[in-house]
Amino acid sequence: MSGKKEDFVPIIPGQAGMYVCGITAYDVCHLGHARSAVVFDIIKRYLRYRGFKVTHVRNITDIDDKIINRAQKEGVSYDVVAKKYTEEYYRDMEMLGVSRADIEPNATDHIKEMIDTIKGLIDKGYAYPVGGDVYFEVSKFPDYGKLSKKNVDDLMAGARVEVDERKRSPLDFALWKSSKEGEPWWESPWGKGRPGWHIECTAMSSKYLGESFDIHGGGADLIFPHHENEIAQSEALTGKQFVTYWMHNGFITVDKEKMSKSLGNFFTIKEILEKYEPEVVRYFLLTSHYRSPIEFSDVQLTESELSIDRYYSTVTRIKDFLETAGAADKPGAYAELEKILSSFKDKFHHAMNDDFNTASALGFIFELIREVNKYLDSKPSGQKAKDVILKTRELLAEAGGVLNIFNKTPEEWYRSLMKVKKLDLSEEALLRRIADRQEARVQKDWAKADAIRKELEEKGVLLEDKKDGTRWKVKAG
RNA sequence: GGCGGCGUACCCAAGUGGCAAGGGGGAGGUCUGCAAAACCUUUAUCCAGCGGUUCGAAUCCGCUCGCCGCCUCCA
Secondary structure (H helix, E strand, O other): OOOOOOOOOOOOOOOOEEEEEEEEEEOOEEEHHHHHHHHHHHHHHHHHOOOOOEEEEEEEEEOHHHHHHHHHHHHHHHHHHHHHHHHHHHHHEEEEEEEEOOOOOEEHHHHHHHHHHHHHHHOOOOEEOOOOEEEHHHHOOOOOOOOOOOHHHHHHHOOOOOOOOOOOOOOOOOEEEEEEOOOEEEEOOOOOOEEEOOOHHHHHHHHOOOEEEEEEEEEEEHHHHHHHHHHHHHHHHHHHEEEEEEEOOOOEOOOOEEEEOOOOOEHHHHHHHHHHHHHHHHHHHHHOOOOOOEEEEEHHHHHHHHHHHHHHHHHHHHHHHHHHHHOOOOOOOOOHHHHHHHHHHHHHHHHHHOOHHHHHHHHHHHHHHHHHHHHHHOOOOOHHHHHHHHHHHHHHHHHHHHHHHOOOOOOHHHHHHHHHHHOOOOHHHHHHHHHHHHHHHHOOOOOHHHHHHHHHHHOOOEEEEEEEEEEEEOOOO
């Protein structure tokens, strides 16, 4: 609300109530929807990791003009459309490692709560019915505009031509809309109709999180009017502060412009997952701070893929080391690595405590990656060396766990890459060629060995000769 | 027009007034049958520009330029 970073002080110590605006289920989701979901998934995971008991509510708007339009176009009932795209949404989110919210309410399951809320607002004089509609009277709520930092006069000056002359002011917004012929409807004290968009969040958040709660999130485009209107409705009704912390994620851009339905410059999650591994997409979304705009491009996705590959290459080295390390007590120069290890958690927490700075947190992860590689290059052995490496693995897993990335085995990562890159090569055929090449290498037939390596590289597989055999990986990037 | 944000190397990107993280790329090197991976060195005397505050500013203030967003449905 202050527009600045603030320390998190929950209403109930140790707990956090978080409401995040989900989607309107009228079409498939694009990357922008994914960003919002991933960002708040991380926020929830981190708060839990730090010991907060988080109640996460994420709504689905399943009744609205766009849904009705789509249903009419397709000649089906509105709930068929809503159900279809809700399912698509959950499928996309699961791919991206977004966990389910604790409560995922649909608007249409809360018509009664909404009607009660609207009745309350009318009783208190903040809303008025006209015909079958009910509007919220903005002029009755003096704080209107406090979140978006707009003032009512400016809004009035900029108001577009108003079609509905029954409204007392162009700024007044609908709490309840009477239904037109052929539209879905619910019975209400004002006749047959359906709820306005903003009221569901007020009714459902108070039902599940109380009249006042800690965090309310969503995309930056929801600040006005959606969240402003929620504040007006909620605080008018209860007289209490609605939300302590408002958090809004920035946009995905394409050629610097906001990715959006209306501009038509969007990429659906499904399209992107045709070309990129889901973890790549999630990682990409974490490489910038959540409030900054992030430019969507193949170059950036490819770099993300390379970064992840670097991570898994190191995991492979760690695994190889732990399996083959000798007993000879030669711990080598571990001081530097130990230094990084001992400060890693603090740095990671510090980054995440600072408004969930995932980009900075990733930086620390790669700093640790470099140090452990350096240490492994020194060819250490013995128990001390193993302990240090085990500690490294544990810390990497912990950080990756919070961000819900880096949690595959390298084998899973390469198989997944193989699939998404549609390699014209089965794992069996690949292993056969590696065996062929090994034979050639034993014969010191370097020409043949190199030819096989080249052949596989052209198919998208890279070979790395190690002391005890050859490793393969799918060429990233 | 009102309100808000952004501008850091070849690209992406973090940066809480005190020697400019991290990733990708480039150049050189170590290792290797040759590679790859990994590591090392190097690639911003400087953070859009100009002023100001300060012992000290990418970080605070002012102005200028450029880009973007919200003000209408929108993650």
